[in-house]
Amino acid sequence: MKYSYSTAWIFQKLLALIFLLLLIYLTFSLNNISLNSYIETTNWFSNKINSFLFFVLFTSIVLHSNLGLNSIIDDYVHEKESKKIIIVLKNSFLVIIYIVTVISLILLI
Amino acid sequence: MKKSELPISPHLQIYKPQITSVLSIAHRITGFFLNFLIIFVSLWLLSLSLGETFFNYFIEFSNTIFMKLVMSISIFGLSYHAMNGIRHIFWDFGFFLNNSSALISGIIVISLAFMLSVLLIYKLGLFL
Numbered sequence: 001m002k003y004s005y006s007t008a009w010i011f012q013k014l015l016a017l018i019f020l021l022l023l024i025y026l027t028f029s030l031n032n033i034s035l036n037s038y039i040e041t042t043n044w045f046s047n048k049i050n051s052f053l054f055f056v057l058f059t060s061i062v063l064h065s066n067l068g069l070n071s072i073i074d075d076y077v078h079e080k081e082s083k084k085i086i087i088v089l090k091n092s093f094l095v096i097i098y099i100v101t102v103i104s105l106i107l108l109i
Numbered sequence: 110m111k112k113s114e115l116p117i118s119p120h121l122q123i124y125k126p127q128i129t130s131v132l133s134i135a136h137r138i139t140g141f142f143l144n145f146l147i148i149f150v151s152l153w154l155l156s157l158s159l160g161e162t163f164f165n166y167f168i169e170f171s172n173t174i175f176m177k178l179v180m181s182i183s184i185f186g187l188s189y190h191a192m193n194g195i196r197h198i199f200w201d202f203g204f205f206l207n208n209s210s211a212l213i214s215g216i217i218v219i220s221l222a223f224m225l226s227v228l229l230i231y232k233l234g235l236f237l
Contacts, residue, residue, distance in 0.1 A: 013201060016194050023191070031232065036168050038161045045157070061147060068140045093144075101151045104158035 008067050015064040022057040026050075045108040055105055062098050066090075128215045136193045139186040146183045177235045184229050189222040 029050065033040040045051050069090050077083045124130050156167035170176060196214050199205050205214045230236060 013198060017198070020191060020194070027229075035233070038157070038164045041157055041164075058150075065140075065144055065147065068137075069144070072137060072141060097147055097151045101154055104151075104154040107158035108154075 008070070012064055012067040015060045015067070019057050019060040019064060022053055022060070026053060026057060042108060045105070048109060051105055051109050055102070058098075058101050058105075062094055066094055129211050132193060132215050132218065136190060136197075139190040143183070143186055143190060146187060149180075149183070180233070181226070181230050181235050184233075184235075185222065185226040188225040188229065189218070192218045192222045192225070 030044065033044050035041060045054070070087075073083060073086055073090070077086055121134065124134075153167060153171075156163040171180070196205070196218050199214070205211060
């Protein structure tokens with residue numbers, strides 16, 4: 001399937017809106033706990049709604065970041081081989097970060 | 110240079126700095142560096158899932174002056190990127206597109222980002 005820049009652009013804006021709203025909600029929600037406290041933080045994540053919203057937030061951030069990095073690579077890297085290598089590195093980085101975060105979230109529920 | 114290899118946008122080296130271009134470039138730069146904040150959040154969550162000992166190590170590491178400084182800069186980057194992102198959404202709907210509005214909204218974005226950063230740094234107890 002051909003990469004559509006206009007679809008990517010709309011998708012990026014939608015993701016930004018989703019995670020801005022979630023970021024505001026989670027900032028207020030986390031305001032009531034001490035992030036230095038292991039017990040309070042694990043209790044917060046043991047709540048399924050909090051974990052789910054954090055998962056949606058993190059997913060939207062990673063996808064938004066992916067689209068943003070794609071546009072930076074498109075604008076500044078023009079040599080085909082370098083571009084391929086950078087895209088593979090970028091994808092690997094995001095996939096690893098995402099898997100680590102999702103597994104951590106599952107362990108916390 | 111082949112046509113396909115010509116730089117397509119934006120030509121950072123030939124742009125005359127002005128608030129609109131500087132803020133646009135800053136939006137990209139902060140967006141790029143916020144990926145390091147994603148790593149930080151991911152490691153924070155990993156340490157939390159591995160148990161109290163790992164979590165305490167992570168908190169101890171986060172409480173060093175260097176990490177507090179890095180986090181404060183990251184918070185400013187996040188605040189700026191978020192505020193300027195909202196400005197972009199307004200632009201997408203056709204608001205504030207003339208030169209004077211772009212200038213004023215740019216100043217508002219910087220001011221709001223600064224205030225939000227101070228608030229978040231205070232809430233997290235980093236320096237204040």
